[in-house]
Amino acid sequence: SNTIPLAVLVDWLHRFRDAVVTQRDWLTELDSAIGDADHGANMARGMTAAVEKVEQTAPQTADELFKTVGMTLVSTVGGASGPLYGTFFLRIGATLGVVTDVEPSALAAGLRAGLEGIVARGKAEAGDKTLFDAIAPALDALGAALADGKSPAEATAAAAAAAAAGRDATIDLVARKGRASYLGERSAGHMDPGSASATLLFETLAAAVAG
Numbered sequence: 001s002n003t004i005p006l007a008v009l010v011d012w013l014h015r016f017r018d019a020v021v022t023q024r025d026w027l028t029e030l031d032s033a034i035g036d037a038d039h040g041a042n043m044a045r046g047m048t049a050a051v052e053k054v055e056q057t058a059p060q061t062a063d064e065l066f067k068t069v070g071m072t073l074v075s076t077v078g079g080a081s082g083p084l085y086g087t088f089f090l091r092i093g094a095t096l097g098v099v100t101d102v103e104p105s106a107l108a109a110g111l112r113a114g115l116e117g118i119v120a121r122g123k124a125e126a127g128d129k130t131l132f133d134a135i136a137p138a139l140d141a142l143g144a145a146l147a148d149g150k151s152p153a154e155a156t157a158a159a160a161a162a163a164a165a166g167r168d169a170t171i172d173l174v175a176r177k178g179r180a181s182y183l184g185e186r187s188a189g190h191m192d193p194g195s196a197s198a199t200l201l202f203e204t205l206a207a208a209v210a211g
């Protein structure tokens with residue numbers, strides 16, 4: 001069957017933690033150009049705490065797993081990314097509900113609800129040069145691939161590629177949300193740090209699903 005076991009979702013979160021820890025200096029460097037040079041530290045601290053909490057509490061259902069991650073991010077990360085990623089994971093958990101195996105279409109719906117949570121919180125729109133610009137195209141690609149009958153591995157790989165393209169397209173954009181918007185036109189020419197971490201989120205999802 002095509003269902004995604006809880007263990008794969010746990011593996012995804014471990015891989016995302018590992019990626020933001022490994023890429024901490026790069027994420028911080030991106031944020032030093034157009035922000036306050038803390039995105040790498042924020043994501044590494046938040047995901048390290050979140051995975052530790054998951055290891056301590058060993059959640060048995062998708063809703064518990066993502067609620068644990070979301071609440072930990074909200075409480076350990078002071079920057080914009082804490083509440084935004086925190087809301088994202090909380091909404092995923094609430095949408096997936098009390099399940100241990102997740103249908104690919106349910107995961108896509110959960111991720112979509114997560115993005116809606118980010119928008120409800122931060123009011124970002126397409127082209128504002130935020131993590132929205134990586135996540136939205138990733139979810140469009142994921143939905144299209146699943147509708148096309150692609151496997152979860154193929155569909156999440158397509159999502160990761162679309163996230164990376166969206167991330168790269170943020171370089172030319174002028175920021176309209178977050179700290180980078182204070183720079184106005186001077187924010188153009190730099191990659192948005194949140195779109196970079198969000199691409200790691202989809203690359204690690206694809207890696208976890210591929211096994």
Ligand code: ADP
Pocket residue numbers: 031035036038039042043078079080081082084118121122123124129130131132177178179192193194195
């Ligand atoms: P802070 O800006 O508070 O220091 P971080 O550096 O951890 O927080 O995160 C910055 C990232 O958060 C930005 O690169 C951008 O992608 C994202 N971001 C900031 N504000 C918003 C918003 N209103 N909506 C969506 N994403 C946002």
Ligand code: MG
Pocket residue numbers: 031035036037038039079179
């Ligand atoms: Mg910052």
Ligand code: MG
Pocket residue numbers: 036038079080
């Ligand atoms: Mg900050």
